[in-house]
Amino acid sequence: MQTFDLEAEGLRALNATLHAQSAHTNQTHWQIINPKGSHAIAVGLDAPIEVNIKGSTGYYCAGMNKQATVHVHGSVGPGTAENMMSGMVVVEGDASQYAGATGHGGTLVIKGNASSRCGISMKGIDIIVHGNIGHMSAFMAQSGNLVVCGDAGDALGDSIYEARLFVRGSVKSLGADCIEKEMRPEHVAILEELLERGQCDAKASEFRRYGSARQLYNFNIDNAY
Amino acid sequence: MKDEQKGAPRTLPIQSATFSNPINAEIRRAAATGIYDIRGGGAKRKLPHFDDLLFLGASMSRYPLEGYREKCETNVTLGTRFAKNPIQLDIPVTIAGMSFGALSGGAKEALGRGATLAGTSTTTGDGGMTPEERGHSSKLVYQYLPSRYGMNPDDLRRADAIEIVVGQGAKPGGGGMLLGQKISDRVAEMRNLPKGIDQRSACRHPDWTGPDDLEIKILELREITNWEKPIYIKVGGARPYFDTTLAVKAGADVVVLDGMQGGTAATQDVFIEHVGQPILACIREAVRALQDLDMHREVQLVVSGGIRTGADVAKAMALGADAVAIGTAALIALGDNDPKWEAEYNALGTTAGAYDDWHEGQDPAGITTQDPELMARFDPIEGGRRLNNYLKVMTLEAQTIARACGKNHLHNLEPEDLCALTLEAAAMAKIPLAGTDWYPGKPGTSY
Numbered sequence: 001m002q003t004f005d006l007e008a009e010g011l012r013a014l015n016a017t018l019h020a021q022s023a024h025t026n027q028t029h030w031q032i033i034n035p036k037g038s039h040a041i042a043v044g045l046d047a048p049i050e051v052n053i054k055g056s057t058g059y060y061c062a063g064m065n066k067q068a069t070v071h072v073h074g075s076v077g078p079g080t081a082e083n084m085m086s087g088m089v090v091v092e093g094d095a096s097q098y099a100g101a102t103g104h105g106g107t108l109v110i111k112g113n114a115s116s117r118c119g120i121s122m123k124g125i126d127i128i129v130h131g132n133i134g135h136m137s138a139f140m141a142q143s144g145n146l147v148v149c150g151d152a153g154d155a156l157g158d159s160i161y162e163a164r165l166f167v168r169g170s171v172k173s174l175g176a177d178c179i180e181k182e183m184r185p186e187h188v189a190i191l192e193e194l195l196e197r198g199q200c201d202a203k204a205s206e207f208r209r210y211g212s213a214r215q216l217y218n219f220n221i222d223n224a225y
Numbered sequence: 226m227k228d229e230q231k232g233a234p235r236t237l238p239i240q241s242a243t244f245s246n247p248i249n250a251e252i253r254r255a256a257a258t259g260i261y262d263i264r265g266g267g268a269k270r271k272l273p274h275f276d277d278l279l280f281l282g283a284s285m286s287r288y289p290l291e292g293y294r295e296k297c298e299t300n301v302t303l304g305t306r307f308a309k310n311p312i313q314l315d316i317p318v319t320i321a322g323m324s325f326g327a328l329s330g331g332a333k334e335a336l337g338r339g340a341t342l343a344g345t346s347t348t349t350g351d352g353g354m355t356p357e358e359r360g361h362s363s364k365l366v367y368q369y370l371p372s373r374y375g376m377n378p379d380d381l382r383r384a385d386a387i388e389i390v391v392g393q394g395a396k397p398g399g400g401g402m403l404l405g406q407k408i409s410d411r412v413a414e415m416r417n418l419p420k421g422i423d424q425r426s427a428c429r430h431p432d433w434t435g436p437d438d439l440e441i442k443i444l445e446l447r448e449i450t451n452w453e454k455p456i457y458i459k460v461g462g463a464r465p466y467f468d469t470t471l472a473v474k475a476g477a478d479v480v481v482l483d484g485m486q487g488g489t490a491a492t493q494d495v496f497i498e499h500v501g502q503p504i505l506a507c508i509r510e511a512v513r514a515l516q517d518l519d520m521h522r523e524v525q526l527v528v529s530g531g532i533r534t535g536a537d538v539a540k541a542m543a544l545g546a547d548a549v550a551i552g553t554a555a556l557i558a559l560g561d562n563d564p565k566w567e568a569e570y571n572a573l574g575t576t577a578g579a580y581d582d583w584h585e586g587q588d589p590a591g592i593t594t595q596d597p598e599l600m601a602r603f604d605p606i607e608g609g610r611r612l613n614n615y616l617k618v619m620t621l622e623a624q625t626i627a628r629a630c631g632k633n634h635l636h637n638l639e640p641e642d643l644c645a646l647t648l649e650a651a652a653m654a655k656i657p658l659a660g661t662d663w664y665p666g667k668p669g670t671s672y
Contacts, residue, residue, distance in 0.1 A: 044449030060445040064378040079432040098432040102373040120431040123417040217422040
């Protein structure tokens with residue numbers, strides 16, 4: 001286990017050190033202490049390493065992650081795991097807005113609540129939220145899965161493309177072109193795997209599925225307002 | 226008609242200047258279809274522009290340089306503020322961002338080839354980075370757009386600079402749409418969306434909302450790329466003084482300022498013609514912002530929107546820009562709107578020079594299309610050669626003017642080398658009206 005004191009050594013040294021880890025590094029376990037809400041912690045990682053952050057972070061924690069597992073033992077600021085490509089990010093606490101924004105792949109697990117715009121413009125990432133999510137989540141979500149074990153706020157899935165949304169609790173309102181869809185056996189199977197990956201003890205049968213009505217896929221003036 | 230009125234002189238039919246034929250045609254089109262007009266390109270209306278400025282040339286008080294013998298340097302370095310690896314360009318004319326998707330792969334390749342031959346940079350667009358573009362571009366600027374189509378850290382690191390697009394001149398405050406006709410398998414795959422559906426580009430970024438957030442976003446991008454890449458911020462010509470000030474505050478190495486003549490792949494005509502300012506009105510305000518912050522030349526200013534000739538390049542630089550970018554002009558150099566395709570333009574209901582339905586994907590020149598048959602008409606090698614020629618001519622023209630003004634580097638051109646032909650241009654560019662030492666709003670003068 002390598003321990004890195006962010007307060008003492010600074011952000012540039014931290015990210016440079018983590019970027020220097022190759023695919024075959026034997027320094028596979030890292031612990032970051034004293035994060036103290038700093039921004040851009042562990043961004044742009046591209047190696048199969050595990051990074052444990054002991055405390056809460058600011059903006060864009062684990063942004064553009066590839067391969068790495070980043071575990072935040074606290075809460076995260078806006079844009080955690082934004083544009084993630086692969087790997088896994090686990091947040092023990094809550095996440096601020098834009099969690100998992102534009103993510104192309106990998107898994108983001110938020111064990112608390114996520115704020116507004118969770119999964120905005122997601123492009124393949126899987127996001128599992130143990131608690132609730134805020135308004136305008138999954139806006140223009142292109143692909144991937146968003147699992148919400150609690151409730152969803154206003155305008156869920158507005159202008160959604162092909163992403164799958166699973167919500168166990170209530171949905172305050174659906175956004176434009178987002179509708180409830182039938183939960184077929186293949187969706188139950190997908191959800192069960194996501195719940196297991198996200199360390200959730202919820203049952204797939206308790207969820208409803210939402211997705212695109214595909215009415216906005218080609219420009220139609222009657223849809224403008 | 227009464228007999229006594231026959232043969233008497235009559236009033237000629239007069240077309241209304243307000244309800245002109247084009248306006249009336251648009252009213253009829255709107256009434257028939259119920260949809261606004263979407264098109265490509267930039268503002269087509271007549272605007273105060275660089276043509277309304279003239280260089281004074283050398284005289285008793287200025288010493289000219291000999292036209293062909295004495296050096297007049299053209300190089301420019303972009304990104305000197307924070308980036309470890311600023312971009313060194315041989316000429317101050319760069320290629321603006323245009324997407325793969327809006328343009329064919331071959332057209333993107335040609336832009337890279339031409340720019341590389343000329344010693345300048347080209348820029349990706351709202352569709353990610355293609356291998357042919359990267360492979361043929363010695364200096365490639367990677368656009369960071371609200372849609373984040375194709376965005377990934379590997380391409381970010383492969384880029385020579387990063388351009389965060391906040392807005393563009395054709396549509397400050399607007400997003401975009403790539404209609405389904407142009408969404409081929411390859412375009413769809415790069416954008417993570419199904420084939421054939423319209424692909425919307427959001428008007429604002431998904432994970433930051435203002436300059437304070439953007440400062441942190443820039444920190445993230447710099448950390449991911451080891452502080453190596455210059456980071457540009459591109460804004461449309463909306464409020465250039467404040468936009469430039471805030472871009473500098475957010476940490477930009479370079480500000481890219483795009484006037485309303487700058488083109489787009491597809492936007493509502495009403496947006497293109499009625500939102501934003503002409504580039505002539507923007508440059509001095511952006512320069513003033515940089516000077517007020519003591520950042521002029523430390524944060525470089527690249528301007529675009531209607532740059533066509535070496536004279537335009539020289540005038541933009543005399544007003545304080547460090548470099549310019551061209552988009553529409555580069556497409557014309559490649560062969561867009563060439564009269565040799567006139568019969569096919571006619572079949573599309575238009576004419577060479579006026580064709581702007583780029584979003585429909587039927588470009589006879591094979592440039593703004595994803596149709597394999599049309600794309601096959603375009604030769605990227607020949608296109609690159611033509612673009613290089615054009616860039617060379619622009620540079621030679623700008624050098625000719627600079628030498629005549631006694632300047633041994635294009636960067637030494639200055640506002641004092643110019644006069645304005647119209648009051649509007651004088652006011653917008655803060656350049657004295659020809660024959661006077663005055664422009665509207667000049668400090669110390671009254672109206």
